[in-house]
Amino acid sequence: MTNNLEVRLADLVDHEKANLKGKEVTVKGYLAGKPDEPLDDGYNYPFIDQGMNGILVKSRKKLENLKPGHWFQVSGTLDHTHQQELHVASDADVSEFEVQLASPTYSRQFSSSVKKVVDGDTIHLETPVLGTTKVRFVSIDTPETNYQGDSQGYYAEEATRQLQSLLPVGEDVSIRVGDEAFDQYGRLLAIVWKGEQNINKEMIEIGMAVPYFIYPNLENFEEYGGSVVRAKESGKGLWNPERPIDELPYEFRFNKRGGPNKYVGHYETKQYVKPEKWESIPIEHRVFFLKEKDAIDAGYKKESPGC
Numbered sequence: 465m466t467n468n469l470e471v472r473l474a475d476l477v478d479h480e481k482a483n484l485k486g487k488e489v490t491v492k493g494y495l496a497g498k499p500d501e502p503l504d505d506g507y508n509y510p511f512i513d514q515g516m517n518g519i520l521v522k523s524r525k526k527l528e529n530l531k532p533g534h535w536f537q538v539s540g541t542l543d544h545t546h547q548q549e550l551h552v553a554s555d556a557d558v559s560e561f562e563v564q565l566a567s568p569t570y571s572r573q574f575s576s577s578v579k580k581v582v583d584g585d586t587i588h589l590e591t592p593v594l595g596t597t598k599v600r601f602v603s604i605d606t607p608e609t610n611y612q613g614d615s616q617g618y619y620a621e622e623a624t625r626q627l628q629s630l631l632p633v634g635e636d637v638s639i640r641v642g643d644e645a646f647d648q649y650g651r652l653l654a655i656v657w658k659g660e661q662n663i664n665k666e667m668i669e670i671g672m673a674v675p676y677f678i679y680p681n682l683e684n685f686e687e688y689g690g691s692v693v694r695a696k697e698s699g700k701g702l703w704n705p706e707r708p709i710d711e712l713p714y715e716f717r718f719n720k721r722g723g724p725n726k727y728v729g730h731y732e733t734k735q736y737v738k739p740e741k742w743e744s745i746p747i748e749h750r751v752f753f754l755k756e757k758d759a760i761d762a763g764y765k766k767e768s769p770g771c
């Protein structure tokens with residue numbers, strides 16, 4: 465670790481100042497979130513500094529010694545393509561500060577532009593936000609183009625086409641990060657704005673997305689609920705009575721995994737049900753919880769038998 469070049473996260477953001485792709489470096493940063501599950505390329509750990517510059521630390525193995533909300537020194541190899549991605553091999557590559565610094569002052573609003581539309585709820589940015597260019601639209605869900613090798617077909621492709629129309633390459637966007645900035649996979653969660661237009665909401669309005677609120681990210685809950693009701697009543701997109709989608713996006717995923725695994729609460733009644741009873745909660749009122757304890761801590765009570 466001591467032989468690596470020590471660099472600041474701010475230097476990695478400034479590509480003209482430092483072209484360090486493929487170099488072995490050591491950085492210092494604050495762990496903004498910790499993934500519980502891997503993506504196809506492994507575990508993604510988002511680190512930031514006091515100036516909100518960021519880097520994504522990537523590991524094939526889960527790093528057990530990392531604690532969200534703590535400062536660390538990390539050594540590894542910068543990606544050959546993306547200077548703000550750092551590859552590490554094991555826990556031996558990270559060490560916690562003996563004396564912790566103050567937490568960064570958290571900003572939630574950033575500016576960037578669209579580099580690529582990946583699917584109906586994911587884009588890549590030209591300028592990284594909190595160390596990553598990959599943004600997952602928070603609190604919505606669109607049909608899968610490729611999940612475990614399978615696609616939801618027509619609506620997966622149509623949702624992608626609709627988002628490409630709304631957000632062409634080069635379009636300036638404002639990125640508003642969610643109350644919890646990263647999901648269980650380490651992906652950045654955000655509302656994407658084009659001028660005064662909330663693109664997350666627009667995808668629901670045109671029937672290409674459904675609300676997918678995972679606690680604690682509940683911003684715009686009632687607004688998105690109203691949008692999905694209007695889309696259903698108008699028969700738009702997924703709700704077209706002549707061509708209804710077979711499975712909702714999250715239903716498609718959990719059916720491939722062997723069944724639902726999230727508890728589901730009713731936003732208005734503040735009652736929750738076991739994962740297998742998810743359909744008993746109307747789509748416009750569904751709040752998903754990763755753990756039953758999360759529902760209890762949020763003030764929800766278990767639905768009484770017979771309800």
